[in-house]
Amino acid sequence: MEPNGQELTRWKIHGERLVDDTRRDRVSIASVELPDGVKFEQWVFRIRPAAMMAVLDDQDRVLMLWRHRFIIDRWVWELPGGYVNPDEDPAVTAAREVEEETGWRPLDVEPLGSLQPIIGSADAENRLYVARRSEYIGEPADINEAERVAWIPLDTVRDRILKGEIVGAASQVALLHILAFYR
Incomplete structure (x- = not known):
């Protein structure tokens, strides 16, 4: 009702x-x-649910991956993340994925919320997190995840979305939320 x-x-x-x-x-x-x-x-x-994390630094930048997505046959910037293992806390998943994919360990992790990117035909929850600090622990564990790992200035995010460089729903939602409420 x-x-x-x-x-x-x-x-x-x-x-x-x-x-x-x-x-x-x-x-x-x-x-x-x-x-x-x-x-x-x-x-x-x-x-299966997925978890992603926006890792920020003290220079107003976000840690992102430059990846080729074969389904849309495009190179795009994305936040690190992956599928949540059964019985794994989504925040743990997001932090683990950041370490594996980037070589950085997120610190001071906070939840940003969740979204359903294609709610009309899918139950595909994406849990979003933000880390305000991180520490470098070494080269990424999985060399197949990204062509490049880079710190992207937050001031360039809107332009990158307009140019089609950031197209993933979870990356866009997390980054736009950060631009609106975390700066």
């Missing part, structure tokens, strides 16, 4: 047909009915 006492009208799900189930994703087709009686089928993707 809404706060004003009105009943909410929900879509009805008459069932889901499993298409594929892997260690990270579950894909199905749901039979759905809208409140006006219209029925249709909808692809549904249930993706």
